[in-house]
Amino acid sequence: MNYHQYYPIDVVNGPGTRCTLFVSGCVHECPGCYNKSTWRLNSGLAFTPEMQERIIADLNDTRVKRQGLSLSGGDPLHPQNVPDILRLVQHVRTECPGKDIWVWSGYKMDELNDVQREVVELINVLVDGKFVQDLKDPALIWRGSSNQVIHHLR
């Protein structure tokens, strides 16, 4: 998996103070996409084991308390990203007790395959669905268009 941006301290993408990772790779091609540069899977930087360790360490950093981890992109549930995302969320679950995990994906909940569902079973919130320009509403929180659904899973 590749990623475009990592913000160790972020107060914009999800509730509270968070760590946020924007991964590379998206097949949805939504007109008006806010992050078109992330579409290509091989764009950005390699997501290494060191990067994963850094995220774990940042989430556990007591100097700046983080509420959790946000995974966006691109699409964290792109089939080619799922193995690394699954590994990451498994580590966060075991090594960062009390931290929540939010994922933004262009796939709808009912379109997910078994492996994508393994990720969803470990996260707290899935914001699903493509961005639809005609349904764009700046008043919405945590989503760009009104067709997208915030699923609180645990």
Ligand code: SF4
């Ligand atoms: S799912 Fe998100 S990243 Fe992918 S094209 Fe749509 S808005 Fe852009």
